[in-house]
Amino acid sequence: MRRLVLWLPLAVFVVFVIAVTFSLRSPADTDIRSRMIGKPMPDFELRPAVASHPALAAADLRSGKPRLVNVFASWCVPCKAEAPQLMELKRRGVPIDGVAVRDRSEDVVAFLAEWGDPFERIGADPESRVQFALGSSGVPETFVIDGKGVIRLQHIGDIRPENVAEILAAYEAAK
Amino acid sequence: MSPSLRGAQRRGNPAGPGRRLGLLRFARNDGLAVALLLLAAPALAQSSLPPSRYAYTQLEDPRQEARAKALMETLRCLVCQGQSIADSDADMAGDMRALVRERIKSGEEPEAIRRWLVDRYGAWVSYRPPVEPLTWPLWAAPMLLVALGLFLARGRFRRKAR
Numbered sequence: 001m002r003r004l005v006l007w008l009p010l011a012v013f014v015v016f017v018i019a020v021t022f023s024l025r026s027p028a029d030t031d032i033r034s035r036m037i038g039k040p041m042p043d044f045e046l047r048p049a050v051a052s053h054p055a056l057a058a059a060d061l062r063s064g065k066p067r068l069v070n071v072f073a074s075w076c077v078p079c080k081a082e083a084p085q086l087m088e089l090k091r092r093g094v095p096i097d098g099v100a101v102r103d104r105s106e107d108v109v110a111f112l113a114e115w116g117d118p119f120e121r122i123g124a125d126p127e128s129r130v131q132f133a134l135g136s137s138g139v140p141e142t143f144v145i146d147g148k149g150v151i152r153l154q155h156i157g158d159i160r161p162e163n164v165a166e167i168l169a170a171y172e173a174a175k
Numbered sequence: 176m177s178p179s180l181r182g183a184q185r186r187g188n189p190a191g192p193g194r195r196l197g198l199l200r201f202a203r204n205d206g207l208a209v210a211l212l213l214l215a216a217p218a219l220a221q222s223s224l225p226p227s228r229y230a231y232t233q234l235e236d237p238r239q240e241a242r243a244k245a246l247m248e249t250l251r252c253l254v255c256q257g258q259s260i261a262d263s264d265a266d267m268a269g270d271m272r273a274l275v276r277e278r279i280k281s282g283e284e285p286e287a288i289r290r291w292l293v294d295r296y297g298a299w300v301s302y303r304p305p306v307e308p309l310t311w312p313l314w315a316a317p318m319l320l321v322a323l324g325l326f327l328a329r330g331r332f333r334r335k336a337r
Contacts (some may be wrong), residue, residue, distance in 0.1 A: 030256060032253060032256075032296055032297070032299055033297070033299075034295060035293075035294060035295055035296065035297050036294075036295055073222060075221065075222045076225060081187045101222070102222035102266055103222065103224065104223060104224060106184070107223065126224055126227075127227045127270050127273060127274075128266075128267055128271075129270075129274070130269035131267075132270070132271070132274060132292075132295065133295070134295070135295035135296055137253035137267075137296065138253065139253065139266070144224055154176070
């Protein structure tokens with residue numbers, strides 16, 4: 001018994017080394033998922049981000065038909081990378097609204113002119129309040145909202161070409 | 176190879192006719208590197224909007240500010256994971272501080288604000304882990320370790336007493 005106890009610290013150390021090795025090999029998932037999936041969109045009413053598009057309010061997302069809400073910013077580089085995919089979703093008939101986080105109107109105008117404009121409505125979220133209410137932890141993020149205003153899907157990060165099918169499927173399922 | 180690295184190598188040259196040239200070159204390249212560094216934009220994307228009103232401004236009432244500060248120190252920054260929002264200069268942390276201060280100002284309880292955030296981001300956003308089945312080992316570990324330590328110490332004292 002006492003000899004076994006003597007080996008105990010070494011055994012604990014070996015277990016520790018194995019655990020560290022394994023967690024080093026598989027990098028941790030640093031995405032923070034929203035807990036709002038399956039819950040109704042929190043109430044909000046944003047001002048228009050640009051003159052050319054109407055503003056966005058939670059009521060606009062209870063229109064009876066599913067919509068996409070894209071949380072973006074003109075200062076965010078991955079938002080430029082996902083622009084072609086958003087345009088593709090728009091081409092396939094998906095209505096997309098935007099929430100421009102901490103952005104200036106003239107910057108949004110320039111961003112849309114350069115990278116394409118997939119949006120029907122764009123609300124300005126200058127203090128990230130809607131972003132917090134949604135449980136979103138960065139830009140870009142895309143949410144699928146069903147016709148009753150319930151959040152169905154959160155896509156974290158830029159939409160890559162391989163993600164378009166998944167988002168389309170969630171949109172169809174929300175109908 | 177970066178200019179400054181190249182300079183550093185030249186600097187290591189033995190004394191001789193080339194030495195002065197090397198030093199001069201080092202100085203020039205170093206200046207270039209510094210100029211480039213100054214020109215370079217920070218890698219972390221930050222917006223061009225000024226910070227929210229209460230991001231860097233304390234509340235007028237010191238008691239409310241103290242409560243807000245205590246809460247902010249136990250809330251985790253979402254983009255700079257590993258820092259509290261009180262410590263972070265990220266835009267999003269600033270907006271979270273503004274959110275906390277404004278809600279405290281309007282009379283909301285700190286724990287209600289924490290709950291509001293946990294409802295959205297999960298227990299992750301709070302530095303105070305909840306007591307739930309998943310975290311039982313976390314809470315039990317210190318007690319178990321102290322118990323183990325007492326047990327080991329008892330064995331040693333017994334042996335000495337003999």
